[in-house]
Amino acid sequence: MDMDPAEPRIGHAENPVQAAQGGDPEALTLVWHEHRRWLAAVLTAHRPRGVEVADLLQEVAMTLVAKIGTLEDPEAIRPWLRRVAVNIARTAARRDRPTLRLVGQEGEAVEAPDMGDQAERSELYREVLQHMAELPVDYREPLMLRAVKGMSYRCIADVLGVPITTVETRIARARRMLREQLSESLPANVVGTVTSTGAQP
């Protein structure tokens, strides 16, 4: 399998992880920028109901800053970050954390924006979210990771710590379930015919 050119660079010899561990703030920023998108996908797969992905992602960011020095193997940054994200989502599910409400001068509550607002405006997307939430998490997570540009099967296998064949099987099963659930919802013009997405060699 060829390396995807868009694949994040972290995990190779001259990576910024070691520089970040040494206290280089620019390297730390680079590490964060290269991983935050797929971490958001992981959190979306694991988040408990009623908890915003943005809140969880902020906790991951804080943990990255505070704990990157404890990472023994810089090459293992992906599975380490994924473990941090999953632990944060699980901790959020266990605790009864109240939502902070600051009352403004006019008395209106100030709340964090919902990262899912845009998608949830669409009936179809809401339905997709519902169906994805019903998938087993072991299927849901690789499916969501694949939706992040640059996340190849190899990359996802690295994040999850499983063989590539496992990633393929789980994505295939997840997509099969989703297709069956969505078959009546997908507009005919969306299905259409085989497009350039699957361009033949």
Add this chain to the structure above:
Amino acid sequence: MTNPHDTQDPQDPGATREQDEAAQRSLAIDILICRIVDHEAAEQDWAMFRSAAAADGSLWRSLAEAQAAQRVVEKTLEPVLTAADALELPAEAFAAHGQQASAAIRWPSWGGWAAAAAVALAWWINGQAPTQPQVNGNSPAQQARFVASPADVLGSYLQFDHVVGQGEPQVLNTLETETGTDVLMLRPIYERIHLGPRYETYVDEEGRLLLRRIPTTTDGFIENAL
């Protein structure tokens, strides 16, 4: 790239050992379709798919449906991913990063979670959740050895078994400043303390639930507010 017919997933919770041949074939076709949709297909994958589709023309529609489903998933997730792009490292923790790295692992110079809680209010106001996940299986006390911020300390404290949870924060007062607003807040933390059989509860004249030790012949009488 492996042959999809050889694909097995020992960790797959949905897999059973007695999958029949038809199910295996179906899974193999699904994997081929996924490889094509995900730009992971090699020439031999395409050859296998064409061969299968020659015998079952409906596979072309399955491929189109899989592409459509993936596009919908990507569009559904796009707002989350776009928002993630805008989320930068927390400024306070970021500023402390250099100090933390140079000072290596250390205890915070100030002690006490209450002080941490007071300082951590700023984190709440900035939308930072002062919680601390279990990392590498460390206990809260072990994690506290690696903290870099008051929010970390409070987050670790909240994970101790005797901490039941947090109450709704209350805004007590606000003060306009040149750069914004300082907010004085009260954030209650509920805790469970086991005292044994020699205590009893009672309600005082002001309606407060109180705790008192049952006096014995050898000691005095104490009472503590819960």
